[in-house]
Amino acid sequence: MRGDLHTHSIFSDGSCTPTEIVKLAKQKNLVVALTDHNTVSGLPEFMSSAEKYSVTAVSGVEFSTSWNNIDLHILGLFIDRQHYDKVTALVKQADELKRLSNIDLVEKLRKYEGFDISYDELENNTPDKKVNRTHIAKELLAKDYVQTMDEAFKTVLSTSYGLYVKPKRLDSLDTVKFIKSIGAVPVLAHPFLNLNSEQLEVFLPQAEEYGLAGMETMHSKFSGETMKLAKKIAEKYDLLESGGSDFHGNASSEISIGTGIDNNLNIPYEVYEKLCEYRINHLI
Numbered sequence: 001m002r003g004d005l006h007t008h009s010i011f012s013d014g015s016c017t018p019t020e021i022v023k024l025a026k027q028k029n030l031v032v033a034l035t036d037h038n039t040v041s042g043l044p045e046f047m048s049s050a051e052k053y054s055v056t057a058v059s060g061v062e063f064s065t066s067w068n069n070i071d072l073h074i075l076g077l078f079i080d081r082q083h084y085d086k087v088t089a090l091v092k093q094a095d096e097l098k099r100l101s102n103i104d105l106v107e108k109l110r111k112y113e114g115f116d117i118s119y120d121e122l123e124n125n126t127p128d129k130k131v132n133r134t135h136i137a138k139e140l141l142a143k144d145y146v147q148t149m150d151e152a153f154k155t156v157l158s159t160s161y162g163l164y165v166k167p168k169r170l171d172s173l174d175t176v177k178f179i180k181s182i183g184a185v186p187v188l189a190h191p192f193l194n195l196n197s198e199q200l201e202v203f204l205p206q207a208e209e210y211g212l213a214g215m216e217t218m219h220s221k222f223s224g225e226t227m228k229l230a231k232k233i234a235e236k237y238d239l240l241e242s243g244g245s246d247f248h249g250n251a252s253s254e255i256s257i258g259t260g261i262d263n264n265l266n267i268p269y270e271v272y273e274k275l276c277e278y279r280i281n282h283l284i
Contacts, residue, residue: 001029002029003269004244005271006035006062006242007034008062008247010042010127011127013251014248015250015251018034018042021034021247021257022053028257028259030257032050032058033244034058035060035061035189036061037063038063038130040084040087041127043081047081056272058078059078059081060076063091064094065175070194074188075187075242076184076185077185078183079182087182101166101167102133103119105133105164106118115143116143133157137157173210176210176212180211183283185214185275185279186212186213187215187216187240187275188203190222208237212239213282214240216242217231218230218241218243218265219243219245220245220255221246224264242271243267245265
């Protein structure tokens with residue numbers, strides 16, 4: 001058995017339902033985590049389906065945070081159902097800032113680009129009514145304003161284009177502390193997509209003081225050399241290894257659950273076991 005501890009469903013920016021993710025994990029004999037962005041809304045279905053199909057599952061969230069004006073993603077793994085409300089309360093303020101940012105973006109797309117899109121329509125067609133730029137990109141693609149999702153993100157939805165203004169995010173270190181406080185395991189997601197080596201070695205000691213337990217050393221968008229470097233840094237700071245495909249379904253069709261891009265992932269079951277062991281020994 002292998003693992004995939006980083007996936008997304010329709011409850012954030014993925015294209016699969018939580019049940020579909022469970023079924024895919026079943027087919028590939030994977031232990032799997034659902035880590036939607038800033039929401040636990042998909043977890044009840046996910047955990048129920050995992051029990052139904054006898055799949056080992058991890059309930060998680062990927063928090064969008066900021067450290068020194070750098071966007072970082074922090075995973076909370078093994079979130080207990082009794083704490084779902086606490087997670088929702090934490091991200092509520094950030095969600096409202098994100099909502100206002102996306103309303104502003106849609107209005108600018110209408111005003112300056114002449115795109116016939118409606119935020120209300122987007123919201124009504126989005127699970128949990130949490131619209132993000134992926135949903136907007138899908139709408140632009142469906143209405144032939146762009147040829148690909150990638151084109152949308154590189155043009156009108158990019159910060160450099162001038163229409164999108166990033167909302168304020170949760171503080172990275174405070175988020176790590178929060179995750180630990182609810183008995184979940186805080187893990188830094190895909191570090192080298194957001195930080196260079198020097199920045200990472202400044203962040204990690206700070207984050208460990210707040211309770212950071214691990215970091216992703218295996219990720220679909222990491223080269224073999226990057227994975228080796230990540231493993232070396234994790235060992236240096238005595239951090240647990242984690243890893244995941246960052247599966248989004250059709251939203252990122254080049255990434256396959258469990259195996260990443262062109263089969264570049266092979267996450268051992270022992271990674272999951274060590275994270276479990278840490279939670280039992282340090283957090284429960």
